[in-house]
Amino acid sequence: MSKTGRVVLWTALGVGFAVIYFPLLVVLLNSVNSDTTFGWPPKSFTLEWWGRAVTNAGALHALWTSIEAGVAATAIALVLGTMAAFALQRYRFFGRDSISLLIILPIALPGIVTGIALNNAFRTILGIDLGLLTAIIAHATFCIVVVFNNVVARLRRMGGNLEEASMDLGADGITTFRLVTFPMLRSALLAGGLLAFALSFDEIIVTTFTLGTGMETLPIWIYDNLFRPNQAPVVNVVAAVLIIVSTVPVYFAQKLSGGDSSSGGRI
Amino acid sequence: MTAVSPPSRRASAFFFRKPKLRLGILLSAPLLWLGLAYLGALAALFITAFWSTDVFTGKVVTDWSFDNFVTLFTDSVYRTITLRTVGIALLVTVIDAVIAFPMAFAMAKLASPRAQRILVIAVMTPLWASYLVKAYAWRTLLSGNGAISWLLSPFGLSGPGYGVAATVITLSYLWLPYMILPIYAGLERLPDSLVDASGDLGAKSFRTFRSVILPLAFPAIVAGSIFTFSLSLGDYIAVKIVGGTSQMLGNVVYDNIGAANNLPFAATVAIVPVVIMLVYLAVVRRTGALNNL
Numbered sequence: 340m341s342k343t344g345r346v347v348l349w350t351a352l353g354v355g356f357a358v359i360y361f362p363l364l365v366v367l368l369n370s371v372n373s374d375t376t377f378g379w380p381p382k383s384f385t386l387e388w389w390g391r392a393v394t395n396a397g398a399l400h401a402l403w404t405s406i407e408a409g410v411a412a413t414a415i416a417l418v419l420g421t422m423a424a425f426a427l428q429r430y431r432f433f434g435r436d437s438i439s440l441l442i443i444l445p446i447a448l449p450g451i452v453t454g455i456a457l458n459n460a461f462r463t464i465l466g467i468d469l470g471l472l473t474a475i476i477a478h479a480t481f482c483i484v485v486v487f488n489n490v491v492a493r494l495r496r497m498g499g500n501l502e503e504a505s506m507d508l509g510a511d512g513i514t515t516f517r518l519v520t521f522p523m524l525r526s527a528l529l530a531g532g533l534l535a536f537a538l539s540f541d542e543i544i545v546t547t548f549t550l551g552t553g554m555e556t557l558p559i560w561i562y563d564n565l566f567r568p569n570q571a572p573v574v575n576v577v578a579a580v581l582i583i584v585s586t587v588p589v590y591f592a593q594k595l596s597g598g599d600s601s602s603g604g605r606i
Numbered sequence: 607m608t609a610v611s612p613p614s615r616r617a618s619a620f621f622f623r624k625p626k627l628r629l630g631i632l633l634s635a636p637l638l639w640l641g642l643a644y645l646g647a648l649a650a651l652f653i654t655a656f657w658s659t660d661v662f663t664g665k666v667v668t669d670w671s672f673d674n675f676v677t678l679f680t681d682s683v684y685r686t687i688t689l690r691t692v693g694i695a696l697l698v699t700v701i702d703a704v705i706a707f708p709m710a711f712a713m714a715k716l717a718s719p720r721a722q723r724i725l726v727i728a729v730m731t732p733l734w735a736s737y738l739v740k741a742y743a744w745r746t747l748l749s750g751n752g753a754i755s756w757l758l759s760p761f762g763l764s765g766p767g768y769g770v771a772a773t774v775i776t777l778s779y780l781w782l783p784y785m786i787l788p789i790y791a792g793l794e795r796l797p798d799s800l801v802d803a804s805g806d807l808g809a810k811s812f813r814t815f816r817s818v819i820l821p822l823a824f825p826a827i828v829a830g831s832i833f834t835f836s837l838s839l840g841d842y843i844a845v846k847i848v849g850g851t852s853q854m855l856g857n858v859v860y861d862n863i864g865a866a867n868n869l870p871f872a873a874t875v876a877i878v879p880v881v882i883m884l885v886y887l888a889v890v891r892r893t894g895a896l897n898n899l
Contacts, residue, residue, distance in 0.1 A: 351708035362743035419636045426632035449840020451856045460647035511618035561738045578739040585734040
């Protein structure tokens, strides 16, 4: 490639990353900006908002709800996603393509569709009141694909030789799974689980439609406080914490998946 | 003498001989969940779209009618909102593809393997930073005394303020990583030798791009567009945060579920993005894009 071409591409990459990170940097700066209207550039700094945020009962309660929903949805998604991955990766059967489309569908369709479809099914069709459980069911539905993708990628890479060797040496199916298949799958499951949790933790649209009234996950708490002027500083701190905390699962998921998911382990 | 094998071993042997049974068990729970719970809910949504709401009691009336669809297609307000939503989604997709391609190309073809891993993590990290945090960041950036105005004011320009332009900017920003990652994955798989061969055969850079790189990377671009397009189509939060008074289809759905308490009409409106997405998925299926997700 020509030298100009390289320079142009590297510049595009640099500018792109600057644009990606600048807004996040602004949020981090605003969390210590002593001016409550957050005019630019910030003039003086304070840690007061951080002190207020860590004692904010509403935010802490919402955080706990987010964790509960995320853990439960991730557990369900791990089981269902792994089963589906084994079925679709190890067997060839009629309707296989349709099932893989069905697994993608909950994230391929807009969140509002998934949200209102489940809202309608729970309330109008089944007559169930919305609560934490309905939100967990909704979250698990779109988290399945994350686990599925990670496990499929790992199964594809590890092939079946070691399992066959285990069987040849006299181990039965359960022993082979316990001693051979599962250990090789473990890091992919962990990566898928981390990403599923992160997806659930960040989800707002589906949650809005499926969580009971009076309950809040952290994104919903942020949204409810976004337009309240006196809450803006605390929202900034929560936002800043989320930016910092969210880097952790991504980093570990990337390490654990060993780069075997084609889209870099995003889903 | 034959030893009696333990039950687990007998069970293993039994399932080993019956691959169809194993497949059935593996598929049962996921299919029950997604087939019944999810497809069932989508089907129910479709049916509800033909129902209506009693004006006085606010209860759902289960009489079949096309009234909701007639309102949706004849009322100019909804037509405008539908066109605006599709327009925004298309624009966001094109903007993201144009920005993401050179970035993904530099990552996949110019960076060293070590740098590649770091760059992928660098793209993914903001992806997981909360959606709301990022939309909110743009609200402060675009505000009257925000960073954009501050940057532009020396040139005598002003920022776009809150409105459709701000919505397009914010959505493009939010979904950009969803476009970069599939294109990067697609370009990474594209062998360098094909690019070299094209050059050896006398093609200039642009010709190589148009005749070799673009056709091979196309499914990956389409895969990215599924996310950017679909996510924009259903959004109502970004437009509430930075969109000023303009509305998208998602806002109509949201308002009809909440304030207006007209679930059937919300269902009717929600079918629009479903139909658009299903048509889109059916069209792009041939390109092999779904395997690039």
